[in-house]
Structures are given as C-alpha cells and as structure tokens.
Amino acid sequence: MKISREDVVRVAELAYLELSETELETYRAQIDEILEYIGKLNELDTANVEPMAQVLSPDQAADATLREDTVLPCGSAAEIFYQAPDPEPPFFRVPKVIER
Amino acid sequence: MTTWTIDSVKSALAAKKVSARELTAEFYERIRSRNPELNAYLALSPERAYLQADKMDALIAAGEPLPPLAGVPVAIKDVISTRGTVTTCGSKILQNYTPPYDATAVTRLEQAGAIILGKTNCDEFAMGSSNENSAYGAVKNPVATDRVPGGSSGGSAAAVSAGLAVASLGTDTGGSIRQPGALCGIPAMMGSYGRVSRYGLVAFASSLDRIGPFGNCVKDVAAILETIAGRDVNDSTSTTTPVPVYTDEIARPVKGMRIGIPRDYFREGMDSGVRDKVEKGIELLKKLGCAPVDIRMPHTEYAIATYYIIATAEASSNLARYDGVRYGLRVDEPTLLGMYRKTRGAGFGAEVKRRIVLGTYVLSAGYYDAYYLKGQKVRALIARDFRDAFAEVDVIVTPTSPIPAFKLGEKTDDPLQMYLADIYTVTGSLSGVPGISVPCGKICGTLPVGLQLFAPAFAESRILQLAHAFEQAGGASL
Numbered sequence: 001m002k003i004s005r006e007d008v009v010r011v012a013e014l015a016y017l018e019l020s021e022t023e024l025e026t027y028r029a030q031i032d033e034i035l036e037y038i039g040k041l042n043e044l045d046t047a048n049v050e051p052m053a054q055v056l057s058p059d060q061a062a063d064a065t066l067r068e069d070t071v072l073p074c075g076s077a078a079e080i081f082y083q084a085p086d087p088e089p090p091f092f093r094v095p096k097v098i099e100r
Numbered sequence: 101m102t103t104w105t106i107d108s109v110k111s112a113l114a115a116k117k118v119s120a121r122e123l124t125a126e127f128y129e130r131i132r133s134r135n136p137e138l139n140a141y142l143a144l145s146p147e148r149a150y151l152q153a154d155k156m157d158a159l160i161a162a163g164e165p166l167p168p169l170a171g172v173p174v175a176i177k178d179v180i181s182t183r184g185t186v187t188t189c190g191s192k193i194l195q196n197y198t199p200p201y202d203a204t205a206v207t208r209l210e211q212a213g214a215i216i217l218g219k220t221n222c223d224e225f226a227m228g229s230s231n232e233n234s235a236y237g238a239v240k241n242p243v244a245t246d247r248v249p250g251g252s253s254g255g256s257a258a259a260v261s262a263g264l265a266v267a268s269l270g271t272d273t274g275g276s277i278r279q280p281g282a283l284c285g286i287p288a289m290m291g292s293y294g295r296v297s298r299y300g301l302v303a304f305a306s307s308l309d310r311i312g313p314f315g316n317c318v319k320d321v322a323a324i325l326e327t328i329a330g331r332d333v334n335d336s337t338s339t340t341t342p343v344p345v346y347t348d349e350i351a352r353p354v355k356g357m358r359i360g361i362p363r364d365y366f367r368e369g370m371d372s373g374v375r376d377k378v379e380k381g382i383e384l385l386k387k388l389g390c391a392p393v394d395i396r397m398p399h400t401e402y403a404i405a406t407y408y409i410i411a412t413a414e415a416s417s418n419l420a421r422y423d424g425v426r427y428g429l430r431v432d433e434p435t436l437l438g439m440y441r442k443t444r445g446a447g448f449g450a451e452v453k454r455r456i457v458l459g460t461y462v463l464s465a466g467y468y469d470a471y472y473l474k475g476q477k478v479r480a481l482i483a484r485d486f487r488d489a490f491a492e493v494d495v496i497v498t499p500t501s502p503i504p505a506f507k508l509g510e511k512t513d514d515p516l517q518m519y520l521a522d523i524y525t526v527t528g529s530l531s532g533v534p535g536i537s538v539p540c541g542k543i544c545g546t547l548p549v550g551l552q553l554f555a556p557a558f559a560e561s562r563i564l565q566l567a568h569a570f571e572q573a574g575g576a577s578l
Contacts, residue, residue: 008457015416015460016423016437017453018445031458033516038405041474044481051476052483054307054337055293055532055557062336076200083198085430092425097436 002035003028101130104266106172106320113160113171120153120160120171124215127173131217131264138240140249140258142178144218145185149173152215169327170213175265177256178219179226180311181300182206185216189302190224190234190252193422193429193447203300204335205269205311205328212327217265220255224449225419226271226304228252229279229518230511233451238508243285244546247505250280253314257284260314267315267324271301273308274407275501275525278537281314282500282550285539285576287321287567288314292557293532294339296325297332305414306337308407308529318538318568322346325560341558349561350568355389357566360493364400365524370502373543378499380578381540381551381570385497388569393493397485400527402478404519407526409462409475415452416459422447454515483531490556495566498524500537500550524552534560538567541578551575 008028012019019027058064081087086094102108104123112118118126128146135141156171176182179189181199188194202210210216223233231239231254239254241247242262249258253270257280260268270277272290281288290312301311313324329343361382366375386392424430424443431442448456462471489496503521511518528535533554540551551570553563 003461007461011457011460011464014464015420015456016440016444017448017456018441019453019457020445023450023453027454027457030454030515031461034408034458034519037516038409038471041402041405041478044399044402044478046474046477046481049477049480051473052480053476055483055530056337056339060294060339060341065336065340067333067336079198079200080426083196084426085424085428094425095432095434095436095439 001032002039003032101263103263103316105316106169106266106323109172109266110170113156113166116160120156120215121150123171124149124153124173127217127264134262134264137245138242138258138262139237140220140239140255140262140264141175141218142188142221142236142255143186145182145216148184149215149217152210156213167211167213168323169209171215172213172266173215173217174209175217175220175256175259175268176206177222177253177268177270179222179271179302179304180206180269181302182216182219185219187219187302188236190222190236191447191449191452192235195429197427199300201300204297204332206300208328209324220259220268222255223252224452225302225415226252226273226276227415227451227455229275229521230506231255231280232508232512233449235449240508241284241505243548244505247507248283250283250501250505252276254280256314257281257286257288260316261286267313267320269311270314272310272312272529273305274411274529275522277312277314278525278535278550278552279501279522281537282548283505285542285548286314286316287318287536287538287571288312289321289325289536290534291325291329291560292534294337295329295534295558295560297335297338299332299334303418305411306418307414308411318564318571319347319350321536322350322564344561346561346564350564352565354566354569357390357495358393358493359385359390360393360395360489360496362395362397362400362489362496362498364397365498369520369523370499371504374499374502374504374549377541377543377549377578378551381575382497384570384573384575384578385566388573390566395489395492395496397489397527399478399481399485403482403527403530404523406475406478406482407522407530408458408519409471410479410530412455412459413463413472414459416456416463419452419456451515479530482527486531486533486554494555495562496554498552498554500524500552504543504547504549528554533557534563536563536567538570539576541576
C-alpha cells in the first residue's frame with residue numbers, strides 16, 4: 001500500500017479540503033492504485049537528468065520577458081466587490097481569524 | 101442543415117445572402133432546438149452577440165472593409181473568461197462567477213469580427229477525458245448520442261460538430277482539445293506552448309495549459325489560430341515568436357515531408373478499428389508524397405505517470421485560490437479555516453478533489469523528490485524524445501486516441517483507466533510542441549477516428565499544411 005488513510009487525512013488538511021468518510025476511503029484506494037502505476041517511473045535512472053519545470057527556451061521564458069512594474073488604473077473594482085460572498089468595499093469580510 | 105465555414109460566412113455576408121444578425125439568429129435557433137439534448141452550451145450571450153452582429157452589418161451597409169472573422173459565430177469553453185457572461189469552469193464553486201474582463205483570446209476574436217454565442221460545457225476545471233466531470237451534466241456526442249464527446253473541451257467540440265457554432269475555443273492540458281476533436285470528428289489544434297496568451301484562462305496546470313481552436317475544416321482552425329496567437333503583455337509566457345499567416349501557409353506543398361511513425365505508440369491497448377483507420381491514414385500520407393520513417397520515442401510509456409504528477413501538483417497549487425473569500429461559493433462557518441474547508445469540500449466535484457489530494461501529496465514534505473522532482477526529470481526525457489525524433493523527421497504521426505468515443509458512464513468508476521486513454525496526447529503536452537487532430541475515417545461508418553500530427557515548437561504551419569492536404573485528399577472518409 002502506497003498511501004494510508006492517515007496520509008489522505010493529512011493531505012486533505014494541508015489542502016483545506018473537507019472530505020467525508022466515504023470520500024476518504026474511495027480516494028485512498030483510487031490514489032493508491034494511481035501511485036502504484038506512477039511507481040513505474042522508478043525503472044528510469046534519472047540521476048544525471050536536469051528537471052524540466054517549463055518548456056520555453058531561455059530567451060522566451062517568463063523571466064526574460066517580464067514587463068516593467070508600472071501602476072495602471074483598474075476599472076473593475078466595483079464589479080469585483082459586487083460578486084464577493086461578503087463584501088465591505090474596499091474589504092472582503094471573512095470569519096474571525098484571531099481567537100481571544 | 102448548412103455546414104458553415106469561415107469562408108462561406110464571408111461570401112454569404114458579402115453577397116448579402118444573409119445578414120450577420122440573421123446568421124446569429126439562425127445559430128441561436130439551432131442551439132434552442134438541439135442543445136437540450138446535447139448539453140453543449142452552459143450559457144448564452146445573445147446581447148453581446150447581436151451587438152457585434154449589428155456592428156458587422158453596419159460595416160457591410162457602409163461598404164467598409166470587413167475584419168477577417170466578420171460575422172463568424174463562435175463558442176468559448178467555460179474555463180475562458182468572458183466579461184459579463186457567467187464563467188463556471190463546469191464547477192459548482194464558480195456557479196455565479198461573472199468575470200470583470202475578457203480573456204485575450206476572446207478579445208482578439210471579437211476584434212476580428214467574430215460573434216461570441218456563449219459558453220460551452222467542459223469537465224470541471226478542464227479535468228477529465230469524457231466531459232462527465234462537469235457539475236452541470238455530461239455532454240452527448242452529436243455523432244452518437246449515447247456516447248461521450250471526449251474531454252475536457254467536450255462542449256466546444258460537440259457545438260462545432262453539431263453545427264451549433266462555426267468554430268470554438270477549447271483548452272488543452274493533456275489532450276483536452278485534440279481528443280474531443282477526434283471523438284467528434286472535427287479538426288482541433290493546440291499551438292505550441294506560448295503561442296496563444298493564457299490571460300483570462302482559468303488556470304489548471306500552468307506549465308501545460310493552452311488555448312486552441314476547433315473548426316469544421318483545417319483552414320478554419322488555421323484562421324482562428326492566427327487570430328488568437330502572438331505576444332500579449334498580460335501573459336509573460338506568451339512568446340514574441342512572429343505569427344505566420346497560417347491560412348496562406350496551409351496551401352504549401354507537402355511532397356517530400358518526412359513523417360515519423362513512433363512504433364512505441366502502436367503497442368497494446370489500441371482499438372483494432374482505430375489501428376486500421378490510422379494505418380490507412382498513413383497510406384494516404386504516402387500517396388501525398390510523404391516519406392514514412394520508423395522512429396523510437398522510448399519514454400512514451402512513462403508519459404501518463406509523469407503527466408499525472410505534474411498536472412495534479414500544479415492544479416493543487418492553482419486551485420488554492422478558491423477559498424470563499426473574493427468570489428464564488430462560500431459555505432458559512434464560524435472560523436476562517438472551517439469556512440475554507442467546508443467551501444472547498446462542498447464546491448469541488450469528485451475528480452477535482454481527487455486531483456487536489458494527489459497533487460498535494462506529491463508536493464508534500466517527504467514525497468517531493470520521489471514524485472514531483474522525478475516527474476520533472478522524466479518530463480525532460482520525454483521532451484528529449486521529441487527533439488531526437490525531429491532531428492530525423494519533419495512531422496510525427498500518431499493516433500489521437502487509442503479508442504473511439506465510448507459509452508456514457510462506461511469508465512466513470514475507474515479514474516486510472518480513464519487516464520490511460522490520454523497516452524497519445526500527453527507526450528506533446530509535456531514537451532510543449534504543437535499538435536493537431538484531423539479526422540481519419542469512421543469505424544463502421546459512425547465513430548470518428550483522429551490522426552494526430554506533431555511538429556517542433558513554433559512549426560505550426562507544417563502540421564496545418566499536412567492536415568489540410570490530408571483533409572483535401574479525403575482523409576475524413578477513409
């Protein structure tokens with residue numbers, strides 16, 4: 001077994017994801033099977049291979065093409081607040097974070 | 101029912117056989133009659149569409165020159181932002197989300213005169229290969245309505261295939277344009293990574309996501325791609341590589357092209373009907389003067405495993421933004437962390453949760469090197485397979501999908517089996533090269549097969565030429 005019930009509980013906690021008991025067990029079994037399959041990558045010796053995080057050539061990659069950081073007007077603030085679950089422009093209200 | 105193309109729209113408008121408004125109305129009528137069965141569209145934007153149609157009609161009345169896509173009715177996958185039209189990503193968590201801006205690809209289509217009809221159904225956050233992971237119900241394949249249209253851009257493929265749009269935009273992360281194109285029997289393309297701006301595309305896996313077109317013919321796919329391609333300051337990964345006029349390029353001769361046939365793609369797991377059509381397709385390419393070359397792509401069998409590490413890792417990070425604070429669903433809870441957990445637990449569907457758990461796991465302390473880093477290294481090997489192959493050949497030819505459209509519900513209980521069907525498409529996704537799927541006959545006269553063509557990065561013209569020649573030579577009716 002590649003992944004335990006406790007692993008799934010821990011990962012769901014890291015991802016702030018509430019899962020039911022049924023989901024926990026279903027995902028554990030399915031992800032276990034997927035990780036088992038992924039294990040075939042260990043057949044490959046990659047000790048001398050550089051990891052590839054993105055595919056663009058160095059002259060086209062994001063680092064090379066960043067624009068100047070200039071302040072531009074943004075006309076959509078009202079539209080953004082309009083559809084927030086609990087807006088109080090210019091803030092988004094959230095449940096209490098700090099306990100006394 | 102007329103099958104419209106960009107050229108036929110253009111000539112009908114120029115000859116005043118139809119107005120842009122009448123054509124738009126005809127498409128909304130088609131949608132009204134066929135969409136309840138197919139479920140290809142999730143939302144329509146008639147106000148916006150008629151406003152644009154009237155603008156085009158005014159240009160025609162004034163005898164002004166028309167932009168290249170004037171009056172062409174198009175559909176947009178629901179993971180691509182459209183100002184003022186709800187964009188759900190096929191998810192309950194964004195059920196009421198209305199973007200305050202347009203994606204660059206949408207802006208460019210509209211500037212070219214296209215008419216945005218509405219938003220098309222897709223797997224939730226583009227995660228799936230059958231469109232059955234949409235929170236708003238599956239899409240049916242117009243060519244066989246008891247079957248899936250493919251995914252994740254199933255709605256965009258079905259809309260064009262059923263004549264409910266002339267062209268559409270989809271997105272491709274591991275095959276999500278090419279595979280539904282194949283299963284619905286229409287040309288479908290992803291350009292090179294960096295060819296089309298991702299600004300306004302709701303992110304799934306940022307190092308893989310690409311926007312691309314569906315059309316009724318290769319020329320239409322070329323026309324849409326040349327409209328949406330090119331540098332955009334709002335996406336730092338959109339490249340400055342010049343955009344050729346693909347609609348001119350497609351007419352160039354294909355004789356003498358060296359086509360690589362990777363034997364590693366023709367192993368077990370391929371449907372015999374698909375194999376038969378693809379072999380006939382290769383014969384047709386030979387008749388067109390192409391020279392087949394056997395090539396090896398030895399890391400192909402590791403592509404699915406690599407893809408599902410990288411894509412889920414990036415997804416787990418990208419989807420962290422759905423927290424119930426700024427937009428979308430919020431489930432009320434007295435504490436902030438409780439609100440996050442409940443909101444995400446209630447808002448995401450099963451496949452998305454499964455991928456968030458897997459992606460978080462492969463990135464977590466103690467597993468990062470064994471999974472994520474390993475995946476990035478094998479990704480480099482897969483990209484090297486492509487580089488080595490393109491030293492010998494001009495184009496790589498493969499099936500798009502190992503199987504034709506399957507029955508609705510047939511694979512929903514077994515995620516791994518569903519993932520394995522992405523085998524021929526994920527390699528190109530991981531490598532960043534452009535790929536197109538072009539119709540290559542129909543099994544038993546009904547179920548379409550797709551032939552997939554890959555070219556080196558930014559050599560889109562080459563596969564468009566070959567796909568166009570293949571189509572003109574009768575590839576669809578092999």
